[in-house]
């Protein structure tokens with residue numbers, strides 16, 4: 001890769017970046033843009049009969065899988081939250097969240113990024129619902145316990 005960096009074209013004097021199609025002369029190792037070599041048809045060094053050695057720029061498609069895998073990391077996995085929500089908050093909603101989280105990770109493993117993102121969002125929503133319901137439930141139970149204790153104490157005091 002380093003040999004491709006900052007080469008100067010022997011025909012037009014312009015820089016040849018890694019995104020250009022590069023031609024190296026087999027006779028004198030001079031670098032050219034592919035289109036510059038094609039324009040002149042020969043090496044610009046006096047008396048050089050070198051043949052062109054083509055080094056095409058990397059295809060954009062070659063970078064696509066790497067991009068997809070880096071995008072895949074952006075799909076959050078809510079499985080841990082879903083399990084916690086199931087144990088501590090609301091079991092029925094938490095189980096739905098676990099199902100969606102599991103679907104998201106299996107879609108991700110299959111490389112289906114769009115489906116993984118969709119089910120991941122669903123998992124988050126169900127996790128959120130389970131957590132909210134759980135917290136509300138805990139608050140209600142606490143209030144009920146407090147009121148019950150208060151009433152019981154009142155009854156005990158009145159006796």
Ligand SMILES: [Zn+2]
Pocket residue numbers: 009010011012013014032033036
């Ligand atoms: Zn050039």
Ligand SMILES: [Zn+2]
Pocket residue numbers: 025026027028029030043044045048049050
């Ligand atoms: Zn040459």
